[in-house]
Structures are given as structure tokens and as C-alpha cells.
Amino acid sequence: MNQFENELKKDKFVCSECPKCNKLVWPPSNFCSGCFGDVIWRQVSRNGKLIEFSKKDNTIFCIAEFENMIRIMGELEIGTKKPQIGQDLELVKCNYDIKGNFFFQLK
Template structure:
């Protein structure tokens, strides 16, 4: 059973292309896809601050998601390692947030 608080993507069983948003078939080779969890460690692609909220585009296995970065630090850099957190808001709605990983 897949934990819904993870971001679930589909991956082509033939060419391994990751398909997001999820689809039953690969858009490259029309192979059948399988669902799996995305690796929840990625990096910061873009960020901006508004008041005290840091909006961030994170990249995880080449999939980009927008969320908020939970950090008190003023030292935030592009390509910093982040962890993805998924919160289920309703049946089909999720919100994403990130925390910095100390390296």
C-alpha cells in the first residue's frame, strides 16, 4: 500500500521515463507505467521571499514542485539540498513544503 503523504509519480516500465502528472502510459514509447514514490531528496531551483514566507521550486528526480520552504535561516542558496514533505489536503489536493538538509 502506498502512503498518500508521499509524492507518487509514474515511471515507464520500458524506457524508465518519469511521467508527471501521472499517466498510465508513457508519452515517449507508449509503454505501460508503474506508480512509485518519488525520491524525496532534491534541490532548490528557485526561491523568493514574501514577508516571512519563502516560496520555493524544488526539483526531485527532474520533477519540479512548488511549495514553501520551512527555514529560519537567511542563508538559502540555489541547489541547496532539500527534503520534500507532502500534506494531503483533500482527495486530490496536496500541498508541498521543503526543509533544508544540512550538508
């Protein structure tokens, strides 16, 4: 279990970042994929945008992008707004069981 998963359990969305290369390391890892150096963990902005979505029964699954780089799949909470590609959304909840679970809401 890595830091990413541990933090998800606490409803915290973090990513690894290499202070040397000055870039996010995604998928999250304890080592930088560029220089293999140690990473630091920091919170990711919870404001993202909608990349793709599909509706199945009464659930909307989607891919959301954060900080122009991190793409995660999750569930879009059905509100009163109709989802559109590129729309701003917010990560409202995350947790972890056997995988990361993410829940988004349109802004």
C-alpha cells in the same frame, strides 16, 4: 483523481514510471507520454535541491527539483539557514486538496 493525488493525500510522493521506456513520466499520468503504455507508480526520493525561491511576507515559496527531473512548487519552511540556489533540501510534508501542497526544509 489519479494515483499521484491519492498518494499525496497520504503524505506519499509518487511518480509514474514507464517500465518499457525506463523513464519517469512527468507530469504524472496513467500512460507513458512516449509509448502510451501503462505506467507503474513508485515513490520519489524526498531529497531534492532548491531551484528558485522568493520571499513573500513571512513565507518562502520555492521550486524544488527531485531525481533531476521532477520540479514542484511549494513552501520552504523557514529555519535557521539562509536559502541558496542549488542547496539540498528535503520534502517534509505533502498533501492534496484542490491542488498538491508541498513543504520543504533545507538540509
